[in-house]
Amino acid sequence: xxxxxxxxxxxxxxxxxxxxxxxxxxxxxxxxxxxxxxxxxxxxxxxxxxxxxxxxxxxxxxxxxxxxxxxxxxxxxxxxxxxxxxxxxxxxxxxxxxxxxxxxxxxxxxxxxxxxxxxxxxxxxxxxxxxxxxxxxxxxxxxxxxxxxxxxxxxxxxxxxxxxxxxxxxxxxxxxxxxxxxxxxxxxxxxxxxxxxxxxxxxxxxxxxxxxxxxxxxxxxxxxxxxxxxxxxxxxxxxxxx
Amino acid sequence: xxxxxxxxxxxxxxxxxxxxxxxxxxxxxxxxxxxxxxxxxxxxxxxxxxxxxxxxxxxxxxxxxxxxxxxxxxxxxxxxxxxxxxxxxxxxxxxxxxxxxxxxxxxx
Numbered sequence: 001x002x003x004x005x006x007x008x009x010x011x012x013x014x015x016x017x018x019x020x021x022x023x024x025x026x027x028x029x030x031x032x033x034x035x036x037x038x039x040x041x042x043x044x045x046x047x048x049x050x051x052x053x054x055x056x057x058x059x060x061x062x063x064x065x066x067x068x069x070x071x072x073x074x075x076x077x078x079x080x081x082x083x084x085x086x087x088x089x090x091x092x093x094x095x096x097x098x099x100x101x102x103x104x105x106x107x108x109x110x111x112x113x114x115x116x117x118x119x120x121x122x123x124x125x126x127x128x129x130x131x132x133x134x135x136x137x138x139x140x141x142x143x144x145x146x147x148x149x150x151x152x153x154x155x156x157x158x159x160x161x162x163x164x165x166x167x168x169x170x171x172x173x174x175x176x177x178x179x180x181x182x183x184x185x186x187x188x189x190x191x192x193x194x195x196x197x198x199x200x201x202x203x204x205x206x207x208x209x210x211x212x213x214x215x216x217x218x219x220x221x222x223x224x225x226x227x228x229x230x231x232x233x234x235x236x237x238x239x240x241x242x
Numbered sequence: 243x244x245x246x247x248x249x250x251x252x253x254x255x256x257x258x259x260x261x262x263x264x265x266x267x268x269x270x271x272x273x274x275x276x277x278x279x280x281x282x283x284x285x286x287x288x289x290x291x292x293x294x295x296x297x298x299x300x301x302x303x304x305x306x307x308x309x310x311x312x313x314x315x316x317x318x319x320x321x322x323x324x325x326x327x328x329x330x331x332x333x334x335x336x337x338x339x340x341x342x343x344x345x346x347x348x349x350x
């Protein structure tokens with residue numbers, strides 16, 4: 001790892017992570033709420049919907065899982081669909097490890113459990129400017145997890161009446177996740193990295209013509225990272241001063 | 243396979259997909275080679291891919307010039323606030339607010 005050590009008390013770092021998860025909470029809560037509503041409408045009891053969010057914690061694939069189960073798909077079919085959708089997460093752990101000051105083995109399972117798309121994106125955007133403390137990542141993931149489970153519980157218990165009112169507040173909430181990703185991109189932006197962004201975005205857009213979103217995202221992400229890996233070493237060191 | 247069996251297997255499978263590479267990643271992270279640069283670029287590439295995915299989802303909900311204007315205004319608000327105050331949470335909420343307000347202003 002190329003960063004200098006910059007550590008603080010684990011509890012303080014976790015607190016900072018939790019505080020910085022507020023933008024994730026704002027993005028997660030409405031989506032988790034929708035999941036709760038849809039799960040109950042698909043025939044699950046509220047506590048079953050919350051159980052899915054507690055155990056799986058993987059946004060899009062939970063929607064697919066509930067829809068397939070409601071449609072009567074077989075267990076192995078549902079399971080393989082969920083795992084295929086989450087395969088892109090294979091690359092998140094090693095990438096996060098490059099930004100951590102250290103990875104205590106006892107924290108690794110908890111960090112891994114919380115490694116969703118949004119937690120990963122937020123951590124990596126922050127990791128561009130400073131090394132990441134594992135406790136900070138844990139605080140970040142905890143905020144996201146609480147919002148996900150809490151949003152599901154709320155949606156499953158009281159959501160049916162509120163669902164999809166189509167109001168402007170609901171529409172504003174639709175833009176929370178894109179806005180979060182845009183803000184993270186602006187935070188992590190380095191001029192020398194523009195080919196990574198352009199290739200990842202372009203390939204994802206193109207791949208969406210043929211494949212579903214989660215596959216297109218995986219292809220675009222790998223294409224962008226491949227371009228990043230080809231940059232000569234001199235350019236990498238220049239980037240630090242950009 | 244029972245209902246709970248599927249949910250637990252999905253949870254365990256998803257966890258292992260995240261956990262096992264994280265363990266091997268600490269060894270990979272010590273390197274300085276091409277693989278290390280690949281992993282270093284992966285975060286930014288994932289963010290770019292997520293933007294395309296989430297924005298195109300929104301666009302296809304209402305593929306109309308008004309939707310395009312709202313997306314442009316929301317994006318501009320996020321970038322402006324992020325430039326003025328390096329606060330991701332504030333930029334996110336202002337961007338979402340502008341997007342919602344633009345929907346109200348541009349309504350038929």
